[in-house]
Amino acid sequence: MVQPHPDSSKTAIACAVLTISDTRTPESDRSGTLLQDQLVAAGHRIPAYTLLPDEPQRIRQQVQQWAKQDDITVILTNGGTGIAPRDTSYDAIAPLLEKTLPGFGEIFRFLSYQEIGSRAIASRATAGVYNKTLIFVLPGSSNAVKLALEQLILPELHHLTRQLVPPS
Template identity: 40%
Template sequence: MGVRMSDRSFLPCRIAVLTVSDTRTPADDRSGDTLVARLEQAGHILADRAICPDDRAAIGEHLTRWIEQPEVDVVISTGGTGLTGRDVTVEAHRDVYEKEIDAFGTVFTIVSMKKIGTSAVQSRACAGVAGGTYLFALPGSPGACKDAWDEILVHQLDYRHMPCNFVEIMPRLDEHLRRK
């Protein structure tokens, strides 16, 4: 299935990147680096970047802070989506979601199956919306970040992508808060 592009102009998104890890530092955050390089190459703006420990409350605080900032349109986290006891990113994301984008996890699994076969079942990648901000939780490997960006997000965060994309509905994500 080919990607159709409309004659619309590109609209850059302001994207914050959160690496969830007890061990990563700015010097060795390859997954965060992968996301930043790809979003900037696509023409988007890095709004902020942080590393946070595998702690549900701390992750939730980062997400909430960015949701409340009008200069952040999208948050992409990497790490903490697995099955071990310290993997709490999905729970932290779901704590703040107003709506979950259920199909994101499904499509990510399909993309992953092509690369890593049945090992794809071990990821709990998810996405949602809160306060007019898109939130995506990706696994912590650079390969998974590359796959999620290259196969899903680069298209859905591009206003020109047809037949539809996340950017075109962005102005209406918080319309329920504006109604009188």
């Protein structure tokens, strides 16, 4: 994939990973592990990781807490983006976003459609900025996480995080 302005920066970005699931444990959290492994392999740091049940108040509190920390620049969540009654990640996080990146969700669903067909319409994956922190809200599927990381997040992570810093 061609990047219009290739990033030459190799700066490690501090990324927090939040898995949202009523059934996973740290040992069975394949998507959370995949996020951490891929980010570290790309040269980034993981100063925080946690797993929470699909409870909007707890999800929102965790995101707000991490967004206040100076050592976290990006938050990546996985799980809870569908339309089932317990899928509440989008509902918990979207109202916090001060700026949204509609293109992320749109392109993610387009790429997902190419892999899984019309079921991609059920994804409420989104991204945006809250308190100068870049946030990605991803499905819990490991294939979806891999797709988002490889095709969208990792190629643009340096560029997007540089946009958060005001010019000096």
